[in-house]
Amino acid sequence: MVRQKVTIKNPTGLHxxxxxxxxxxxxxxxxxxxxxxxDNIANAKSVLSVLGACVKSGDEIELVCEGEDEEEALExxxxxxxxGLGEG
Numbered sequence: 001m002v003r004q005k006v007t008i009k010n011p012t013g014l015h016x017x018x019x020x021x022x023x024x025x026x027x028x029x030x031x032x033x034x035x036x037x038x039d040n041i042a043n044a045k046s047v048l049s050v051l052g053a054c055v056k057s058g059d060e061i062e063l064v065c066e067g068e069d070e071e072e073a074l075e076x077x078x079x080x081x082x083x084g085l086g087e088g
Contacts, residue, residue, distance in 0.1 A: 001066040002074045010087040013056035016047070018085035023047050025080045031067025033077065044077065 010018050026033045026044040033044040037059065043049040044063070055061060063081075065073040 002070050003064045005062045006081050007060045010084040019050040021085040029069045029073035031065045031070045031073045035061040035063045037061045
């Protein structure tokens with residue numbers, strides 16, 4: 001299991017479009033991918049779960065990847081979030 005904290009940079013937070021980008025990226029990997037925000041754990045492969053976390057711009061989440069390709073998954077998702085999830 002690998003984990004890393006990352007700050008949401010896109011101006012609108014994780015609304016529908018960036019949540020979809022995050023989910024599509026997460027679904028490329030076999031690992032279980034979740035993130036912790038406040039007291040909630042969200043499944044990064046579920047748009048509804050990501051939206052339900054109510055993550056805003058500037059919030060910090062902790063990505064958690066567990067499985068055979070966990071290192072690559074963490075690296076890829078961190079890069080996607082840091083680049084603004086398509087909203088740069």
